[in-house]
Amino acid sequence: MPKLAAVTGWPLTYTRSPILHNYWCARYGIDGLYLRLPLAPEDFESGIRALQALGFAGLNVTIPHKEAAFALVDRRTPPAQRAGSVNTLIFEADGTVTGDCTDGVGYIDSLKEAGVSLPRRALVLGAGGASRAVCAALLDAGCTLTLANRTQSRAEAIVSALGGGDVIAWEDWTAHLPDVELLVNTTSLGMKGHEGFDWGDCLTHASPSLVVSDIVYMPLETPLLAAAHARSLKAVDGLGMLIHQARPGFAAWFGPYPEADATLRARLVETLD
Incomplete structure (x- = not known):
């Protein structure tokens, strides 16, 4: 079974995160898949618990869920605690959830x-x-x-x-x-x-x-x-920030700490035209 991760938000209109994470999976030969999964605010916690139960490695969280993610996690990294929000969820092997802020x-x-x-x-x-x-x-x-x-x-x-x-x-x-x-x-x-x-x-x-x-x-x-x-x-x-904030999450879910190369940036730029 491939390693799974995703981005969630509401309404999740403009995200380019699947492009960059799936690019990295292909580049590093990882059997992995990164999905786009919108969750309405009222479904956020139940949706997160369901994805955790399904074996996902974690998620990126965007507007309007960052504060809800901060409240949901079992532990927070120092950057998350300092920022007061969470944009990266890591589902741990012991069933707990770690929240990070990589912005x-x-x-x-x-x-x-x-x-x-x-x-x-x-x-x-x-x-x-x-x-x-x-x-x-x-x-x-x-x-x-x-x-x-x-x-x-x-x-x-x-x-x-x-x-x-x-x-x-x-x-x-x-x-x-x-x-x-x-x-x-x-x-x-x-x-x-x-x-x-x-x-x-x-x-x-x-x-x-x-x-x-x-x-x-x-x-x-x-x-x-x-x-x-x-x-x-x-x-x-702002494209550089999008790319670089994604790198710690990819490393936590899929293994390698990915490079931010010109090919990836060019691929993302093509989707913005």
């Missing part, structure tokens, strides 16, 4: 792959689950963090939970661009269906050395990244 390490590795040195000062936009994981990883890497979110209390909650960082009002974030080396967008602004935000105007205050990154990968060049390119700024898309 933070995936983000940091995507910067390294893009040739970006870890910044001294970063400005993060957004205060959702992915934002907390990214903020935790940046803080743990020694970065000074500034956070802005339209609902300021959510940003304040992240800073309090992580024990570091400063919160600024959403309407003031553009004025802080000269003071940072990295801008990270973790909001849905610029994602398909959320166009219309004037990023070009927002980047007026950016220094020529600013690195601009967006964790969105559909579209691959978001309006923010297009505005960065127009100003000749270094831009990092």
Whole structure:
């Protein structure tokens, strides 16, 4: 019987995870299969227990289930505990479930792959689950963090939970661009269906050395990244984070720690057109 893993979320419209995990299975000669299995919120826990009983090795978990996964697991890795969410479930041989959060390490590795040195000062936009994981990883890497979110209390909650960082009002974030080396967008602004935000105007205050990154990968060049390119700024898309956050889960379920190679990226890019 092949080793089985999957990704679950609701409605699970845009996931590209099956492409990359099945690519790695083929590359490393593994008898394995990675599936796309949508689960509605009311079916999440029963669905997870059923997949565990069927012999799955584990799952990736995406919106809106990361907090439910955090509550469900028997133990959490330090990154999961720090992020307050779980995106990777590992079904252990003793019947327990380990929860991990690989978003933070995936983000940091995507910067390294893009040739970006870890910044001294970063400005993060957004205060959702992915934002907390990214903020935790940046803080743990020694970065000074500034956070802005339209609902300021959510940003304040992240800073309090992580024990570091400063919160600024959403309407003031553009004025802080000269003071940072990295801008990270973790909001849905610029994602398909959320166009219309004037990023070009927002980047007026950016220094020529600013690195601009967006964790969105559909579209691959978001309006923010297009505005960065127009100003000749270094831009990092969200596809690298998708690839790198998947690597620890693949290793836990299938064995090898997979490489993030150009062929895999090209295959994923083809599906985004």
